[in-house]
Amino acid sequence: MASSLLNTALSVAAKDLRIEWRTKTAFASSIVFAVLVLAIFYFSRDTTVVSELDIAPSALWVTFTFASMLGLNRAFLLEQENRAIDAILITDVPRTGVFLGKVLGNLAFVAVVELITLPLFALFFNVPILRPLPALLAVTAMATLAFVTVGTLLSAMVVRTRFAELMLPVLLLPFLVPPVIGAVQITAGLLAYRPLSDFSGWLRLLASFDIAFVAACLLLFDATVEE
Amino acid sequence: MGYPDNAIYAIVGYVVTTSILVGYAVVLFLRTRKEQRAQR
Amino acid sequence: MTNSNPIERLLKRGWTLTIAALLSLVAVYVRVVYFTPVESTQGPAQKIFYVHVPSAWAALVAFAVTGIVSLLYLKRRDEKLDTIGAASAEVGLVFGAVMLTTGPIWGKVIWGAWWAWDAKLTSTLFLYILFVGYVVLRGAVVDPEMRARFSAVVGILALILVPFIYFSVNMFRTLHPEPPVLRSGGPALPGSMLLTLMLSVVVFSVLYVGFLMVRYSLSVLKDLREKRAADGIS
Numbered sequence: 001m002a003s004s005l006l007n008t009a010l011s012v013a014a015k016d017l018r019i020e021w022r023t024k025t026a027f028a029s030s031i032v033f034a035v036l037v038l039a040i041f042y043f044s045r046d047t048t049v050v051s052e053l054d055i056a057p058s059a060l061w062v063t064f065t066f067a068s069m070l071g072l073n074r075a076f077l078l079e080q081e082n083r084a085i086d087a088i089l090i091t092d093v094p095r096t097g098v099f100l101g102k103v104l105g106n107l108a109f110v111a112v113v114e115l116i117t118l119p120l121f122a123l124f125f126n127v128p129i130l131r132p133l134p135a136l137l138a139v140t141a142m143a144t145l146a147f148v149t150v151g152t153l154l155s156a157m158v159v160r161t162r163f164a165e166l167m168l169p170v171l172l173l174p175f176l177v178p179p180v181i182g183a184v185q186i187t188a189g190l191l192a193y194r195p196l197s198d199f200s201g202w203l204r205l206l207a208s209f210d211i212a213f214v215a216a217c218l219l220l221f222d223a224t225v226e227e
Numbered sequence: 228m229g230y231p232d233n234a235i236y237a238i239v240g241y242v243v244t245t246s247i248l249v250g251y252a253v254v255l256f257l258r259t260r261k262e263q264r265a266q267r
Numbered sequence: 268m269t270n271s272n273p274i275e276r277l278l279k280r281g282w283t284l285t286i287a288a289l290l291s292l293v294a295v296y297v298r299v300v301y302f303t304p305v306e307s308t309q310g311p312a313q314k315i316f317y318v319h320v321p322s323a324w325a326a327l328v329a330f331a332v333t334g335i336v337s338l339l340y341l342k343r344r345d346e347k348l349d350t351i352g353a354a355s356a357e358v359g360l361v362f363g364a365v366m367l368t369t370g371p372i373w374g375k376v377i378w379g380a381w382w383a384w385d386a387k388l389t390s391t392l393f394l395y396i397l398f399v400g401y402v403v404l405r406g407a408v409v410d411p412e413m414r415a416r417f418s419a420v421v422g423i424l425a426l427i428l429v430p431f432i433y434f435s436v437n438m439f440r441t442l443h444p445e446p447p448v449l450r451s452g453g454p455a456l457p458g459s460m461l462l463t464l465m466l467s468v469v470v471f472s473v474l475y476v477g478f479l480m481v482r483y484s485l486s487v488l489k490d491l492r493e494k495r496a497a498d499g500i501s
Contacts, residue, residue: 171404
């Protein structure tokens with residue numbers, strides 16, 4: 001049972017990523033978008049008052065958040081066009097596996113965008129990411145998991161409504177607040193060479209948020225797709 | 228007096244509060260009338 | 268025709284409670300103005316407190332009801348639960364509007380700023396936004412069963428989210444405190460003020476229940492009428 005769950009998840013993820021890879025437009029636009037956002041943050045400050053290090057964490061996380069939302073958007077636009085998910089659901093495949101697969105596919109997309117953005121960020125803002133890199137990646141992973149899991153669940157519902165592109169951000173944004181606050185605080189500290197252990201409170205928050213919402217979304221997915 | 232002369236804030240606050248609550252009651256009342264007419 | 272009678276009775280009772288609460292509200296206002304002392308440092312403006320706190324209370328109760336009813340709906344799939352949730356969300360938005368307008372007015376008085384990103388305010392603001400999203404989502408889904416399911420999912424997610432928002436902002440604030448530190452309502456309230464507050468809370472609670480009963484009954488009556496019309500045609 002567990003293996004069919006995993007198999008389903010991996011095949012759904014693979015299918016989504018294959019489709020995405022063929023056109024690559026979403027990747028390209030997300031990266032261009034990230035560069036533009038970073039540039040705007042860089043230039044929209046009084047350089048005598050705000051140092052690069054001051055604004056860098058916010059710039060990074062606004063970029064990551066919006067890039068994640070772009071990624072989620074394209075994922076469900078794909079669905080809308082093909083109604084592929086209906087075909088999958090008619091079969092005997094475990095529902096939770098389908099959800100897991102969608103989440104994995106979205107995570108992979110967003111992860112690639114983030115991994116490309118990170119060095120660009122270090123370059124543009126002249127901030128040291130090499131030393132704290134493992135911790136930085138860990139924090140990014142935890143926060144991204146939060147956005148993508150809740151975002152995927154909300155997409156599954158919103159894709160069936162009118163005004164879907166508007167509804168997703170409106171519903172999702174409140175859910176981004178706790179992970180982003182934690183991620184920015186930790187990132188700011190890491191870029192200032194503080195050890196990860198200084199941030200145990202925020203790490204606990206991120207971890208419990210991930211656990212609570214991954215569990216809740218896994219349990220609730222069934223209710224969004226039953227026919 | 229001894230305290231700041233800022234009653235205007237309270238007045239505005241109470242006017243807003245009352246308008247919203249009574250306004251909603253009026254909306255519900257109109258809907259009630261509409262529904263009762265439709266039931267006939 | 269006869270099976271709508273219990274609902275019509277509920278509607279009537281709801282209206283009785285609503286009118287009674289609104290009239291009592293006038294009595295509370297009188298008490299606030301003439302029989303409650305003026306707070307010495309904040310002045311008469313402090314009296315907003317007597318409508319701000321109860322409206323926040325009512326809004327939170329309304330949203331909690333929606334959250335709980337959402338959980339129950341997914342278990343029992345009783346359409347009535349969904350109707351209660353939707354009615355409570357709408358009433359919550361009304362009380363929330365009072366809360367979010369009186370709040371900044373009071374804030375301007377006690378902190379000199381219209382807004383502060385502290386844990387309480389931020390959580391209630393986002394809770395409000397979540398419920399606007401809830402109502403918008405309901406408006407965008409046509410099929411009633413799907414609408415009920417989706418609303419329930421959002422309701423449950425909102426219920427889980429709000430404590431996280433509160434704690435994360437709280438943690439942020441303890442690290443970055445700002446000069447106007449909010450003390451909820453100030454130091455311990457003298458008896459007369461406390462009594463006024465309690466009276467107001469009771470009146471607002473009754474008003475919430477009255478609004479809820481009316482709103483719920485109207486939904487049910489409308490659904491029954493539409494069902495009858497549909498049956499009549501087919």
